[in-house]
Amino acid sequence: MAFTAFSSSTAAAEPVVRRKSRVALFLLLPGIFYLILFFVTPLISLIITSLQAPDPLIFGQFVNAFNWQNYAIVIETYGEQAVRSAGYAALATFFALLIGFPLAYFIGITLRPYPLLQSLALVLVIAPFFISFLLRTLAWKQIFSTEGPVSGILSSIGILGPGESITGTTFSVVFGLTYNFIPFMTLPIYATLVSLDLRLLEAGNDLYGSPATTFRTVTLPLSAAGVMSGTLLTFIPAAGDYINASREFLGSADTTMIGNVIETNFLVLQNFPAAAALSLLLMGFILVLVAVYVKRSGTEELL
């Protein structure tokens, strides 16, 4: 368990690793090279692009500059979509946790005496990955479409008014995000719960902890690392997602998220500086959020 590996004051007992080792450095070289080529280079390129100014001579071209107003402009222009992205991602994370935790608990703990069923359930959680993300989202669009079965039923019982549809609403986008990220939420939580020592729960019960109390004081803290990883793995990609919210899938003009804006700026409007600035802002925002989250949860030692 992670706890044993990261207990803070046993450091003295751990073997001292030699600080300088040429072999270690040598072994790290491919990784460092990879990072420089595929992470640092595009990042620098992105930063340069984000500061470019329009070419005064040729329309549609940009020249290197230090045009930091790009940031101010995109914040002003796309503030609404940014807030919506964060909101949608937070909602999707919340719902994914709501569905993913019981699911992980069921597979990791309830099914523990039945290894075969446990493996089967795990496969079922992972199975959607075998089909393309786009296809699955399109399938939901079909199911939710105006001619589809769900809309038909909802219309007939009067929940859905005439002319209203499910797709293109906040509901359908958050639904799509939640659906697509449930495995990302479930698997890390499952990983912590499957190794949870059930005798600890018995001890909790024995020490006057009702099932609810034992869950709150024992199960939940001991699966915190999984919940942490799960929420991060869901929130980060969900905040930047541009498939679910796009008009071709489950979204509409009213549900545009920051990912869609970046996509449009890069590929349609070809306003590269604005797209780059937005990308960097999104990255910065998520970085700060994650840092605060990890710090506040006080579980950095569990990661």
Added chain:
Amino acid sequence: MTNNDVPQGGFAEAGADLELVGITKRFPGFTAIEELDLTIPAGSFFALLGPSGCGKTTTLRLIAGLEEPTAGRILIGGKDVTATKAYQRPVNTVFQSYALFPHMTILENVAFGLKRRGIKNADPLAHEALRLVELDHVAGRKPTQLSGGQQQRVALARAVVNRPALLLLDEPLGALDLKLRRQMQVELKDIQSEVGLTFLHVTHDQEEAMTMADTVAVMNKGRIEQMGAPQELYELPHTAFVAKFLGQSNLFSGDVVSSSSTSMVVDAAGTKIEVPLARAQRHSGHVTVGVRPEKVSLHDSEPKAASGRNVIGPGRVTDVSFSGVSTQYEVTVPQHGAITVFVQNTSISSLHRDGDSVWLSWSVDHAFGLADEAEGEPVSRFHADLDTSMIAVQSRKDLEAELEEA
């Protein structure tokens, strides 16, 4: 958040008595406990002794509420608790695996039960319990930073701090080395006499059971074979299992050939063995009788036949093992097989050597007659009883293996 069902505030004034009435526990495919009746008086130190898989851990789990009995009732202090859940019972367990919460400090672990019951000054009480097991200086550490022995003492403190009416101990001294074990045995006895709790101790270590408990119940295959004070059990075992599991015994089988008003004579493969009627469970037919190894004396030549002594011989010494205080001899007598003899080393030189021809004798008063037949080696099936929750599976496998053999 406190639950109304959880016993709130206050401690048990004294230990409560425990009563099991007709308890049966069946797991899919096998029966762990069959029609078990057991009464443990308040304030006693009771040991449930038996080999792994005999149902003793299941019994403990039933009392703690971690398992539900298939049939029967459990009463604690006269109150029927059969239908209540583990967290509602005035019972605490010292788990064999310690089961300390890894995410909490030692202090939080010990205060856990107190806080669940809404006791106000939980922390000072927890410190006090930690001082009792001499671990208050590690109150701020996490369980993984403690040694196995320390963890076990924390587990004990975590249970004792709640002053339960009944304290269940599941092989709590198993992981300790001999010195710590002795220390803890003394501490446990101290705690018990200080606090007056009722202790139910489950163990497969006969020495531990005999030194600590007021009453020992020997359990085998889901039944209690015999129950009584340790000395009583040792001196007068009723069954072959008890005779073999609690210490060692030399057993002989044969038909009762004559009996007087006070004793009977058994013809065991040609040797006449006399047993007092008062110390025999059965007085006719084919019976098994026995004697403890330390009660047997060795002789260089055939001792004069005397009333009040059983004599067997001649035999050959086949093994001598010296253990300081005493020497253990293995004497092979042709018609009886190997007989074990313990001799106190009161003289300087070893009297008998490997290969010596010797005679054996013991006082008739020390012989005992059993209720059942000696069969095979009852203590041969030993396996690690490490995981209490897996015991069902384990015992099931054993039973299946046994069935296949049969």
